[in-house]
Amino acid sequence: xxxxxxxxxxxxxxxxxxxxxxxxxxxxxxxxxxxxxxxxxxxxxxxxxxxxxxxxxxxxxxxxxxxxxxxxxxxxxxxxxxxxxxxxxxxxxxxxxxxxxxxxxxxxxxxxxxxxxxxxxxxxxxxxxxxxxxxxxxxxxxxxxxxxxxxxxxxxxxxxxxxxxxxxxxxxxxxxxxxxxxxxxxxxxxxxxxxxxxxxxxxxxxxxxxxxxxxxxxxxxxxxxxxxxxxxxxxxxxxxxxxxxxxxxxxxxxxxxxxxxxxxxxxxxxxxxxxxxxxxxxxxxxxxxxxxxxxxxxxxxxxxxxxxxxxxxxxxxxxxxxxxxxxxxxxxxxxxxxxxxxxxxxxxxxxxxxxxxxxxxxxxxxxxxxxxxxxxxxxxxxxxxxxxxxxxxxxxxxxxxxxxxxxxxxxxxxxxxxxxxxxxxxxxxxxxxxxxxxxxxxxxxxxxxxxxxxxxxxxxxxxxxxxxxxxxxxxxxxxxxxxxxxxxxxxxxxxxxxxxxxxxxxxxxxxxxxxxxxxxxxxxxxxxxxxxxxxxxxxxxxxxxx
Numbered sequence: 001x002x003x004x005x006x007x008x009x010x011x012x013x014x015x016x017x018x019x020x021x022x023x024x025x026x027x028x029x030x031x032x033x034x035x036x037x038x039x040x041x042x043x044x045x046x047x048x049x050x051x052x053x054x055x056x057x058x059x060x061x062x063x064x065x066x067x068x069x070x071x072x073x074x075x076x077x078x079x080x081x082x083x084x085x086x087x088x089x090x091x092x093x094x095x096x097x098x099x100x101x102x103x104x105x106x107x108x109x110x111x112x113x114x115x116x117x118x119x120x121x122x123x124x125x126x127x128x129x130x131x132x133x134x135x136x137x138x139x140x141x142x143x144x145x146x147x148x149x150x151x152x153x154x155x156x157x158x159x160x161x162x163x164x165x166x167x168x169x170x171x172x173x174x175x176x177x178x179x180x181x182x183x184x185x186x187x188x189x190x191x192x193x194x195x196x197x198x199x200x201x202x203x204x205x206x207x208x209x210x211x212x213x214x215x216x217x218x219x220x221x222x223x224x225x226x227x228x229x230x231x232x233x234x235x236x237x238x239x240x241x242x243x244x245x246x247x248x249x250x251x252x253x254x255x256x257x258x259x260x261x262x263x264x265x266x267x268x269x270x271x272x273x274x275x276x277x278x279x280x281x282x283x284x285x286x287x288x289x290x291x292x293x294x295x296x297x298x299x300x301x302x303x304x305x306x307x308x309x310x311x312x313x314x315x316x317x318x319x320x321x322x323x324x325x326x327x328x329x330x331x332x333x334x335x336x337x338x339x340x341x342x343x344x345x346x347x348x349x350x351x352x353x354x355x356x357x358x359x360x361x362x363x364x365x366x367x368x369x370x371x372x373x374x375x376x377x378x379x380x381x382x383x384x385x386x387x388x389x390x391x392x393x394x395x396x397x398x399x400x401x402x403x404x405x406x407x408x409x410x411x412x413x414x415x416x417x418x419x420x421x422x423x424x425x426x427x428x429x430x431x432x433x434x435x436x437x438x439x440x441x442x443x444x445x446x447x448x449x450x451x452x453x454x455x456x457x458x459x460x461x462x463x464x465x466x467x468x469x470x471x472x473x474x475x476x477x478x479x480x481x482x483x484x485x486x487x488x489x490x491x492x493x494x495x496x497x498x499x500x501x502x503x504x505x506x507x508x509x510x511x512x513x514x515x516x517x518x519x520x521x522x523x524x525x526x527x528x529x530x531x532x533x534x535x536x537x538x539x540x541x542x543x544x545x546x
Contacts, residue, residue, distance in 0.1 A: 125137050125138070174314065175312040175313065175314045176312060176313045176373060177310055177311075177312055177373070178307075178310075178311040178312065178313055178322055179346050179347060179348065179371060179373070180306055180307050180346070180347055180348060181306065181307050181322070181324070181344065181345075181346060182296065182304055182305070182306035182307075182344070182345040182346075182347075183276060183277075183293070183304060183305050183306075183324075183326065183342060183343070183344055183345075184298060184301035184302075184304035184305075184342070184343040184344075184345065185271065185301060185302065185303075185304075185329060185342060185343070186301070186341055186342070186343060187229055187301070187302070188222050188227040188228070188229060188230075188300075188301060188302025188303070189219070189222060189229075189230075189302070189332040190270060190271040190302060190303060190329055190332060191218040191221070191222065191266075191269050191270060191332055192269050192270075192272075192330075192332075193211075193214060193215055193218050193332055195268070195269055196214055196217075196218055196269045197209075197211060197214040199268075199269075200214060200217075200252070205251060206248075206251075213248075215332075216233075216237075216241075216245060217245055217248050217249070218269070218332065219233045220242075220245040220248075220249065220431060220435060221249070221265060221431060222302065223431075223434065223435050223438055223442065224249070224430070224431025224432065224433075224434045224435045225262055225266075225415070225416055225417075225431065225434070226299060226415035226416070226417070226429070226434055226441070226442055227299060227300075227302045227442070228299055228300050228442055229300065230438070230442075231438070231439075234435060234438045237435075239436075242432060242435055242436060243432075245432075245435075246431070246432040249431050249432070252265075257427075257428070258416055258427070258428035258429070258430055258431075259416045259419065259427075259428040262416035262417070262428065263416070266295075266297075266303055267295070270295075270302075270303045271302070271303045271305075271329060273289060273290040273293060273295075273305060274290065275327060275329045275330065276289075276305055276326055276327060276329060276342075277289035277290070277293065277305070277324065277325070277326055277327070278325045278326060278327050279323075279324070279325035280292065280293075280322075280323070280324055280325075281322075281323040282311055282313075282320075282321075282322050282323075283313070283314065283315050283319060283320045283321070284315075284319075289324070291309075292307055292308060292309050292311065293305040293306065293307060293308060294306065294308035296420070297417035297420070299415075299442075301343065306345075326342060326361070328340065328342075328363050340362060340363045341360050341361060341362050341363070342360075342361045343358055343359070343360060343361070344358065344359045344360075344361055344367075345357075345358050345359075346359070346369065346371065400422065403415075403418070406440060406441060407429070407441045408426055410440075411429060411433060411437070411441070412426060413426050413427050413428060413429035413430075413433065414426045414427075414428065414429065415428065415429065416428040416429075429441075
């Protein structure tokens with residue numbers, strides 16, 4: 001009988017023996033290269049080298065008996081004498097799990113035949129060890145799937161019960177309403193400090209005021225009016241200095257209420273129309289920029305200017321375009337870096353200013369915007385449609401919710417410029433209230449806290465996956481559970497490594513400590529010395545059990 005046949009017979013018998021007797025294993029991997037067979041396990045290592053396969057049935061029988069005796073003699077020593085493995089239980093903590101034919105079929109289909117159709121890790125869930133994890137995961141998938149199907153059913157039923165007709169019509173008009181244009185600086189720090197110092201020193205009580213105090217008072221007015229990007233200045237002030245600036249504020253305000261003083265202060269010392277616009281033209285008509293633009297206030301940019309009157313395009317394309325030529329506003333403080341950019345917001349004609357889309361305009365650059373207008377006229381619905389907020393944008397809804405939670409309910413006041421955006425019955429907050437609680441009432445971190453709920457690209461299943469993963473990993477780390485036993489490796493001799501270059505890495509990795517010196521004895525009758533060269537034509541079998 002050929003040697004190759006006996007070689008495969010020995011390989012099959014070794015596999016049957018290992019699968020029957022070595023229960024503490026987790027995986028079996030066979031690799032055969034140049035008549036070499038490796039059986040890998042995760043718990044134990046037993047190495048037999050240079051086993052000659054000869055044409056004799058009795059030799060195979062003696063080989064199997066020798067392996068069984070070696071296993072009985074050395075497994076007990078290996079699991080108890082090694083100090084690194086004493087903490088592990090001697091009983092089988094990882095029993096042999098039988099994979100059903102259905103599970104094997106699913107695994108074969110999803111892993112090898114059609115790997116792209118695996119959805120939500122179903123293939124890995126089927127092979128999971130814990131039954132409660134399978135039940136939980138499939139229950140979650142079923143609930144979410146049922147919810148999605150119910151939502152689809154509601155949409156289809158509503159579509160059938162309330163049929164909708166869509167009529168598309170194209171009309172030629174004599175004129176077209178241009179969008180609302182808003183121009184803002186990148187920072188609210190646009191107060192004319194020079195004019196403010198002259199005005200304050202004209203009063204007897206402020207004739208000796210310093211330039212630094214005037215600058216701090218201007219910053220106090222900006223932060224106390226509800227404008228952002230003033231964190232670095234507010235944090236430098238202590239409560240005593242805030243009280244000092246508040247006394248200057250009360251003296252300047254006199255008997256005027258907070259809202260009136262706010263508009264008066266920024267109309268005089270704030271950003272002016274002539275500082276922003278130089279030339280405006282609609283079609284062939286030259287316009288006064290300060291007549292078509294009016295001041296508007298935003299929480300992030302301060303004092304801006306937006307088109308106050310409706311502008312219509314009455315000529316075609318380039319002949320009817322709206323042209324604006326702007327200046328670079330003067331900086332508030334010479335110690336700050338000059339601002340070389342402006343912001344342009346384009347949107348619908350509404351009281352609020354949409355944060356997007358926005359465009360950055362730089363000095364000495366020509367910018368051209370070509371826009372397309374669409375008008376939708378929707379039929380009123382009893383459930384979903386409402387005209388209550390038809391004149392405001394989505395930004396107003398977010399801002400209103402944030403104002404109610406962070407400012408109006410806790411302090412019973414609002415920003416001075418809120419009357420231009422929505423109807424409010426609350427009084428305006430004093431500047432000292434907003435400055436003292438700037439982190440909670442104005443700061444950008446608080447304003448954008450509502451965006452934390454908008455995790456783009458994150459689904460419910462992903463959140464559940466992360467939660468379960470952290471829960472299981474934390475439990476295993478806290479309990480100190482170890483999935484495998486540490487193996488003390490001893491390096492192979494140089495002669496063994498050089499014996500065959502293809503076996504060098506295998507030889508180094510497969511050496512370990514055992515108590516019986518006879519464990520490494522060659523199985524064949526003719527023992528091989530460590531430095532004896534081997535004949536590659538003779539089949540050899542090397543078995544490694546992890």
